[in-house]
Amino acid sequence: xxxxSALIAxxxxxxxxxxxxxxxxxGRIAPGTHLSEASLSLRFGVSRTPxxxxxxQIVASGLLERRANAGVRVCAVPERRLAEMFELSAELEAICxxxxxxxxxxxxxxxxLAIHRRGRDCLAADNPEAYDAANLDFHATxxxxxxxxxxxxxxLSARARVIPYRRAQFASSExxxxxxxxxxxxxxxxxxxxxxxxxxxxxxxVGAAGAASRRMLETTPLLNGTAPETTR
Numbered sequence: 001x002x003x004x005s006a007l008i009a010x011x012x013x014x015x016x017x018x019x020x021x022x023x024x025x026x027g028r029i030a031p032g033t034h035l036s037e038a039s040l041s042l043r044f045g046v047s048r049t050p051x052x053x054x055x056x057q058i059v060a061s062g063l064l065e066r067r068a069n070a071g072v073r074v075c076a077v078p079e080r081r082l083a084e085m086f087e088l089s090a091e092l093e094a095i096c097x098x099x100x101x102x103x104x105x106x107x108x109x110x111x112x113l114a115i116h117r118r119g120r121d122c123l124a125a126d127n128p129e130a131y132d133a134a135n136l137d138f139h140a141t142x143x144x145x146x147x148x149x150x151x152x153x154x155x156l157s158a159r160a161r162v163i164p165y166r167r168a169q170f171a172s173s174e175x176x177x178x179x180x181x182x183x184x185x186x187x188x189x190x191x192x193x194x195x196x197x198x199x200x201x202x203x204x205x206v207g208a209a210g211a212a213s214r215r216m217l218e219t220t221p222l223l224n225g226t227a228p229e230t231t232r
Contacts, residue, residue, distance in 0.1 A: 021164035086210030
């Protein structure tokens with residue numbers, strides 16, 4: 001596979017993951033619905049391989065479950081699982097922010113400020129898709145500014161599980177505005193080199209995203225208070 005075809009494949013997987021996760025979180029696909037790789041391949045005009053990879057990523061977020069000989073189906077999200085995923089992500093991102101406050105380079109700081117300005121433009125244009133992309137870049141820049149490869153790997157892994165929930169929140173203009181204000185506090189702390197403030201601001205930010213996700217899901221059939229069933 002060439003570099004160009006690999007990029008197209010990655011884009012296809014991400015596009016499929018985003019579309020399906022949005023459909024589930026926004027109530028367009030109901031809990032209990034079985035998803036067919038063959039049908040999804042036709043819908044997105046791709047082979048089953050990127051569809052299967054996208055489904056696997058959504059399974060990791062808790063929105064889908066695989067059962068032996070039963071394929072993939074949309075499942076309700078256990079409230080405890082949702083809280084624990086965001087709790088882990090908040091702690092890891094807070095550690096990244098703490099280290100970034102002490103280790104961020106001038107180039108990284110300039111990049112972060114440029115991304116933050118892009119977020120402001122997305123907010124002014126009321127463009128949630130563009131704001132979501134800027135938000136991902138904002139957090140990734142802080143991860144990398146921690147200059148700890150193992151920490152970055154762990155933070156990215158934890159974030160991958162909550163990305164669908166964080167993305168869906170931006171359908172609300174109010175949440176976008178609050179997210180940007182929370183970013184302001186993080187940027188101020190990082191710019192000042194205040195590690196404790198950066199850590200606290202990031203923990204508050206991701207915690208607020210978790211709370212917003214819970215409120216969003218309370219209006220749908222997706223949230224429940226039980227633990228996930230064990231697949232045998």
